[in-house]
Amino acid sequence: MALLCAAAAAVVPVLAAGLLGAVSLLIVGTGGLVLTVVALYSFLTRFGLLRWLSLGMALLVPVLVAVWFIRAQLLWAVLVSCVLALAALGAGRTALRRSASAAAMPEHAVPPPRHPFLIMNPRSGGGKVWKYDLVRKAEELGARVALLDGPDLVDVTALAQRAVTEGADLLGVAGGDGTQALVAAVAAEHRLPFLVISAGTRNHFAMDLGLDRRDPTRSLDALRDGVELRVDLGTVNGRTFVNNVSFGVYAEIVRCPEYRDDKAATVLTLLPDLLAGHRGPTLVARIGDTVVRGPQAVLVSNNAYGSSDLAGLSRRARLDRGVLGAVTLSVGSAREAVGLLGRTRLRGLSQEMPVEVTVEADTDEIPAGVDGESVLLRTPVRCAIRPGALRVRVPRSRPGVRPATVTVDWARLWQMARWG
Structure with a gap:
């Protein structure tokens, strides 16, 4: 029709x-x-x-x-x-x-934690920790709080590991998705519940868990009346990520200082580089049985984003399907670029849901963006999924995950009409 x-x-x-x-x-x-x-x-x-x-x-x-x-x-x-x-x-x-369409992730009833340990970054999200008085409210609920404040860099992983040895039965973070991933890895290692407090700038992980991103204090309700979700974690060369890891033009966008403040505007500003031709390392993406040679951009996510989201700026319907989302973009001409951006053709676009992705290059190291943090990774880079690795504690009463806005994709509609 x-x-x-x-x-x-x-x-x-x-x-x-x-x-x-x-x-x-x-x-x-x-x-x-x-x-x-x-x-x-x-x-x-x-x-x-x-x-x-x-x-x-x-x-x-x-x-x-x-x-x-x-x-x-x-x-x-x-x-x-x-x-x-x-x-x-x-x-x-x-x-x-x-x-x-997808059903909501199943919830599991659990008792409140006795010795919760929370790590808070006062600088994250423009100072939301102080703005919403999160330290005092968390301590009133029986949590022990450690602040990532002061001139010295803090080893977040070591801090979380020490809390476990001291008897913590829940780990939580009020900060960006990069910090969330570091502590989530420790929680998964010890099979402890993990609490996400939406005090970062964008809070993509919190959004896909159905948390209230406008009021981070509501995340603390999970300490007294919470349920558990069993969600997947992604790994890249052994490092944990909760959202995505990006290569090629995507990685260059993440390295831009403006990316943290306005992701969508930064993608639009740097998009001409994608259309004009990427001149970085030559990549080869091995996605399951599929091999994509010379893509300008590769995005690997913990579960798949919506089919019309080519940049990881939208939402994921579920985080427990046990698969990665893999998107590659290969543009060889202006005509292909316009068709790809207008979603009137699929040439140059690959979207898969594998359990493992390997990215090779003609250099020993390549830049990558891991949950919004710019890093260098040794090649070949291997991405994998850990199904149900993380026990996430969320409030029983929360906004929930809204269905992503559907963008009309004429190429996909033609495929549906033609093949059923």
Whole structure:
């Protein structure tokens, strides 16, 4: 239905113009589409004033085409075409949502911890630890708190290990996802429950656990009325990650200082590098039985992101499927780049759900982004999944995981209509 409505939306104005006007309508419509695509591509690949002029052109051209249709007394056809286009989008979202539906992760009833130990980073998330008075509130609930404060660097892993030897029966973190991963590895090693306090900047792990990211104090409710989720952990060369590890252009984006403050804007700013051609180490990604040679970007995640999310900026429906999510991008031409970004074609895109990924390169080390932290990893880099490795303690009452917004993917819809 989505494909039929989309086709009808394009055909109706042409049919309404009659035989004589069909050619001119086709020229105007096709010309407007071409100009819009060229302007969008210029917006993605240029910098400075030219980029914003291109964006203005991309917005203005469709308006001018619509005005031309109205002056040609085809307003009714334009309205019918708009209705059909909305119907196409609605049908497409319904079809894709049905294929991506997933039940919530099962919960396990557990008693409250007796000796919880929490690590808090006062600098994380713009000072949320002090803003929400997390130290005092956690101590009132019987937790022992260690602050990552002061001029000296603290070995977070050693701090968590020492807490275990001193009798801690729960480990928790109020900080960024990188710190969460370090302590989660210790909790998984000793089979202790792990508490996520959403005091970081983006809190992607907390989001996919269904926690309240706006009020981190609600995470502390798990200390008195909590349930457990059994979730997976990813590993890269033996190091634990809770969200994702990135290579190629993705890794270069993570290394940018602006990435921490605004991930989406940073991806957009550096996207021209992807379209122009990545000039870093040549990568080879071995994803299960699939081999992808020379991708410009590779993203490996702890469970898969939504099918329309190519940069790990969205959400994961579940964290307990026992698989990795693997996305590779390979762009060989401007045409392929535009089609890939517009999701009108799948050439240059690989999306798999393996249990192991190996990334090779023509250098001994390659830059990578591990849960938003820029690191250098020795090649070959091996990523694996540890199913159900982490016992996560969450409040019984929490917002929950909202279904990800479905983006209409015409290439996937065509595959569904063609193959069922």
